[in-house]
Amino acid sequence: MEDVQKQSKARKTIKASKLSEKKKDMISGYLYVAPFFIVFGIIGLYPALFSIVLAFNEWNGLGDMQFVGLSNFTVVLQDPLFWKSLYNTVIIGLMGTAPQLIVGIVLAYFLNLAVIRFTNFFRVTIFMPYITSMVAVALVFGVFFSSNETALANYVIGLFGVDPVSWKTSEWGAKIAIALMVFWRWVGYNTIIYLAGLQSISKDLYEAATIDGANKLEQFIYITIPLLKPFIILTVFMSTVGALQLFAEPTVFLGSSAFSRDEAMTVVMYLYRDAFNLGSFGTASATAVLLLIIIIGAAAINTWLTSGIGSKKKRGV
Structure with missing residues (x-):
């Protein structure tokens, strides 16, 4: 026991x-x-x-907060400048991010080919804009898109018979210049992500497709794109969020006049102006909440659309 x-x-x-x-x-x-x-x-x-x-209070950053309910949201939604900034954000985002996703896939495809020489050099070169200082990027594009008639951008479009453009003050000139800056800076980042995805695809699939008689274009459409779907969803999601949060590029490109004109004012710039230029932290926070809702909705829609890439609908079921 x-x-x-x-x-x-x-x-x-x-x-x-x-x-x-x-x-x-x-x-x-x-x-x-x-x-x-x-x-x-x-x-x-x-x-x-x-x-x-x-967002539900009125506050100037120093005194006591005063509860105002939904008044801040009402002020923001009734402000034409907010809708103008949202329009600018969407337009610049579409012009700057949609092409870079397509070009990124194409560049990654060619960089992944065995016949291309000096691939490491091209990979580093394409990725360089992403790690370049934003100030340096702004200086380069500021010179390129100068309003002078002798500027490089005006010289190039002059070859096609187009009149010189005042890039920093015109409605579409500023949008195009900023969109090109966004494209140039981020296309290499997406290319590297797609390149990593391409290298994860087995070469046996391409060899089998070649034996079956599929050409390079058919292999790209029916093998490469469907197997890159997770990477495409990732880049679309990140690009959507980044485009709707656009702030650095237009602010640095336009300089001191960035918050005094509405040609290229984005939602984040509108938020920043309310908070730090006008001292209205309540409406700025309300704008941030609205922007969060817009980002969630846009990201969900884009993710849903891109999730259908490479999938076939079943018929007769």
Whole structure:
């Protein structure tokens, strides 16, 4: 009887030690990830929650907050400049991001071909604009799209009989220049993502398709594009979010006059102007909430549309 009691006590101590070891492992795991969550909570989660609360209050950044309900949203939605900034954001986003996704796939396809020489050099060259300083990019494009008649952009379009354009002050001139800046800066980033996706596709599929008589175009349409679908969804999602948050390119390109004209004012620029130029943090936060809703809706729609790439609908079912 005593032996049985000793064995049961030994088993209990072993179980208790195992539980204590699991608790120690669990605690140590939480301690390892705790710094990330603490920093995220301070600089990420708290400002986001505070912005949502601020959207329902009137505050100039110094005094006490005053609850105003939905008045800030009403002011923003009734402001023609907000709708103009949303229109500019969508137009510049479409002109700057849609072409770069298509060109990125084509460039990645050619860079993945074995017959292309110096592929590493071309990959680095294409990726260079992404890591280039935004100030340097603005200086280059500022010279290229100068309003002078002798500027490089005006010289190029002059070869086709087009009159010189005042790129920084005209309605479409500013949009085109900023869209080209966005395209130039981000096309290499998407190309590298697509290139990684292409390298994950087995070459046996292309060899089998060649044996079956499929040409390069058919292989690209029926093999490459469907198998790149996860990467296409990723780039479309990221491009949609980035396009709707466009701020650095138009601000740096237009300079000090960026917030005083509406030719290329984006939603984030409108938000920034309300908060830091006009001192209306309530309407700025309301704009941020509206922008969040727009981003979620646009990203969901684009993801849903791109998820159908390469899928075939079943007929007669």
